[in-house]
Amino acid sequence: MKKNTRTLRRTALSMLLAGACLPALAAGARIDFSSIEDAGISPRFIVKYRTGSTERVQPAARQRSLDAAVSRTQAAGVKRSTALKVNTLRATARGGMHVLKASQRLSRTEAETLMRQIAADPNVEYVAVDAIVREYALPNDPALATHQMWHYGTGAGGARVTTAWEQAKGAGVVVAVVDTGATAHADLVGNLLPGYDFITDPFVSRRETAERVPGGWDIGSWNAAGECGTGSAKRDSSWHGTHVAGTIAEVTNNGVDGAGVAPDAKVVPVRVLGRCGGLTSDVADAIVWAAGGTVTGVPVNANPAEVINLSLGSGQTCPQVMQDAINTAVSLGATVVVAAGNSNADAATHSPASCANVVNVASTGYTGVRASYSNYGASIDLSAPGGGADVSGANGYIWSTHNTGTTVPVADRLVGMVGTSMAAPHVAGVVALMQSAAPQPLTPATIEGLLVASARPFPVAPSPSKPIGAGILDANAAVERAKTFGQPIVSRPLTSGVVEAMPPLAAGQDEIYAIDVPAGATRLEFLSYGGRGVLRVYANYEAEPMPTMNIGASVRPGTNQTIVLSSPAAGRYYIKVVASSDSAGVMLRVKVL
Template sequence: MIFRRTALSLLVAAACAPAFAGSVDLTALDDATLSPRFIVTYKAGTAERTQPAARQRSLDAAASRARPQLGARLSAAQGAAALQVKTLRGTVGGHHVVRASQRLDRSQAETLMRAIAAEPNVESVRVDRLMHVAALPNDPVLSTHQMWHYGTGAGGARITSAWGAGASGTGVVVAVIDTGATHHADLEANLLPGYDFISDAFVSHRATDERVPGGWDIGDYSAANECGSGAPASNSSWHGTHVSGTIAEVTNNNAGGAGIAYNAKVVPVRVLGRCGGYTSDINDAIVWAAGGHVEGVPDNPNPAEVINMSLGGAHDCESDTQAAINTAVGLGTVVVVAAGNDNAPVAGHAPASCANVVTVGATGYSGQRASYSNYGAGIDLAAPGGAGTEGNPNGYIWSTLNDGATVPGNDIMAGYTGTSMATPHVVGVVALMQSVAPQPLTPSQVEGLLKATARAFPVKQSQPNGAGLLDAAAAVERARTFGQPIDGIPTSPGTAMLLPAMASGDRALYVIDVPAGKTRIDITTYGGRGEMQLLLGYEMDPLPNQNAGSSVRPGVNQAITVTSPAQGRYYLAVSATQDTTGARLLVKVN
């Protein structure tokens, strides 16, 4: 009986819908019964897309069309006549979120969606889908120890939200250039064959100077004075195992913790042993990990899309290290490095100060700069590294480790702090990004997206710490649509347009068409209150490190000038860094 009534309502709705109706996506219709929110896409170039008054007239007409079909089924307290549909906000890509004034059942929600779609300038209507925390993996350490740095709290990297959006790192290979990896039960299934590049028996704790396949960590322990006069004895750190676990620990197996890109695979590359590691070995490892050829070593059968280097020293970037990085980047590999833990300017540290790398600073539980983290203009963005001041567990980053004092012992989970721990957060997110991107992102595009999507620090940083705090959910969402046809709001050169109010963090994309023979583009925003920034891209959605012009002054008044512009389409990204209202945009193409 219910099925028959539903089928009849579908037939009636179809019969009433005009032939030009926009598409209706009913796949998340149940969510509309909890919150009657819908995402409406208006056709490019229409008034409804850019003018709030025209959009509201269209929504009012849709509500009027729906009322006779809803009738007494609407809330008796409000009545059919009270049903209204209002715009909540615009979204990235030129869509609009709208909401009905009262709750609806499935049939009512569908009727309203079809009424909205019947408006002539509507391209599509879909439910504003709800995501649920129930999708979280069942690994016990995730809920007890890792949520502060994976979750949505003040210092969290919003990894859980990226998981909820379907990103898991499937198909992506990551190389971890470090101490190697142990045979940890909650990590080994996600390891690919690696290599031990240490070419010194003293450093490696092996019998010979020969490099060997495997990349297994057999310990980096040292006795007193072995690493210099007065140097104390030290136990094995199992550092590479901890870093690798943050990236790709086996997940949703009801054991241990979770890895950020838990369906990605890690190639462990051993370069650090007793007393550290040689630059020459590290440089060879960078090239090999990216798929380049290194004499005397079989080529890597699993070239990495992203390399993690949680290592460094207090010196300038040397030319051979820069050359190795350039080779890796030229092969399409993203190189992510730790800023260092000396509470000093990053400019004097390598590889953190090298070009063509993503350099990562560290933050703590509240999003504050960790006191040890290096700082300065060379930091690209920050990620959770643990401040050590919030106690256990919130002062630390939790991942796979080993309890052996010298050689490998038993598998454990343990907490570490450092920019070494912040770096694999970024690397894991890069793997998530690449796994959802329509086509592989270039290293420059990855860096730009990471910085463009970093969220504002929740607290003031004690020193410069990059573009913001890693936001996995935002980075994955931008990666998912990057390179696809760009949908922007049209502009009318020579005519000022009132920009809609924007909340801090909102972003809108505007289209500027430039005919042949033009000599100059002038773009200004002015008036109103708040603060915004502008980025301009030619035939692309602009990024901080890939753009045709930018303006990032305090306040609303921004300006970009392009001389001798190319014929074609420019895209202007307007981002609110504070709540903004009443601003105007004027574009001149001469």
């Protein structure tokens, strides 16, 4: 789908909170905010009036109470271009509860304000959002449950893909896999778009000429002993690109084999690897072509990719031709996801892992620890499941589409493989989910920042000498952030190095602050101090901070709270200060270094 039509893609699903909020008390009523985001889809509420109250039995009295709540809501600063009204739809079957409906969809802040004002009526006992429920059924692909759940599910090593499917499945997004090409695997071919073979060396390609040709099909990458250098071993065809493409977009819920991370996305296979590998210059041209750029002698890609997966590399720092190609792709709007490499070395010594403007992915295994082979270093953005030696059996591998042929394609099969090559397509698939869920296309820089911000903590902290990024890929959290990115958040601006006085807050009230962090920043520091009361502080990137959704928190007793974020991505950071008890006289300071 072309970029100018991306704004037509919408999702009707609400953002699921990572955990339920605890009920709050207001005017003696219990307020359940746990599904408050659903008010942005269907602004219905469930209210229980106290036994014996007139509102419980008299519609006119109930409407007067609701009208008064709406007036207080508007007086609190919730302004609408058309008048907001709240009416009773019906009583529930039991319990004296009534279902109410607002005349317009509400933001989280608006819904919270309205609920508090409804609860201010002393005859109200309980207020909640009429939450949306959804089916929990997983796709019926047999290998999902038996082989893939460890790397797609919610276990220690899982990428939380199965829960993200409740929000998005990648519809309308194109992912280019620059690799060995793809076979016509029956559980993949339905999601393949026309690709191209970019190999210009007949020895490498096993084609008769050096011409680049349409198709992108993997015709085999085997080699005889000695063909790839003195003493080199015989190797069968790897079907590597087919495996990578399957992880991204294997056809799903068809009762066959396994599932893909973004099953409604489409894949453009681009062949750059053949016998003995591939040429950097061919890879560079393929990157430009995949993103929709012009390459002499090759027709323009009719399906420019929003995501490019590079599960390949070489033992060198990023060459200029590779960096130039990546820069071009990024300028065209493509997010470039790369594998960190499998040498148990610093990724800074490998390409394209050492290139700028990429999402660099290391590998973790079943238990969430770094795979022993995975490269590491300061250039790593985050980690994702790649399989490894921390367990044996099916849970030691990433399972995806493959072929039985040792040289040329023969028959379809599902195979387990291991490597950062397997970790990267998990991230590429999640980027497709993010783009399909976002209300408008996200830039590559924003995608990178959201992936880092949403990564979940490692179950076991990696060695400080071998860092592997911000955490493990969390598909569900990344999609949630993509869905809300760009939505207005009412906040007070902060200036780096300038001390601000926080207004007094009553228990339960909060204040949101914002600061813009430029590219290249190394550290973001926030400090609150002085005054009286008890505060809780949460930080988030391009999204409202919440107790269950944040990238930093400080909840010590008193007002002295500190949050420090290292290597923050460029963009806007929000800091929410919540008063646990009445607070006043507190000072705030933020620094960007």
